[in-house]
Amino acid sequence: MPISITIRDVPEETRDELASRAALTGRSLQEYLRAQLVELTRKPDADAWTARVRARKQASGSVLSADQIISYRDADRR
Numbered sequence: 001m002p003i004s005i006t007i008r009d010v011p012e013e014t015r016d017e018l019a020s021r022a023a024l025t026g027r028s029l030q031e032y033l034r035a036q037l038v039e040l041t042r043k044p045d046a047d048a049w050t051a052r053v054r055a056r057k058q059a060s061g062s063v064l065s066a067d068q069i070i071s072y073r074d075a076d077r078r
Helices: 012-024 029-042 046-060 066-075
Strands: none
Touching: 012 029
């Protein structure tokens, strides 16, 4: 079931820029913003990503330093 979202107090210049971007893609502002929101949720934000990496590292018991990781990465590039 679709949900509606209302965003108040958007600066006029922001709305105009978003409307312009929507027009360039041949979509309405609503269609454009919906697509942008869907895309935004496909990528974790930095805090969520960092938390997942830390949890994975703790679960695996990894104790590699950043220098070790970089040296292993660079060894594969030779």
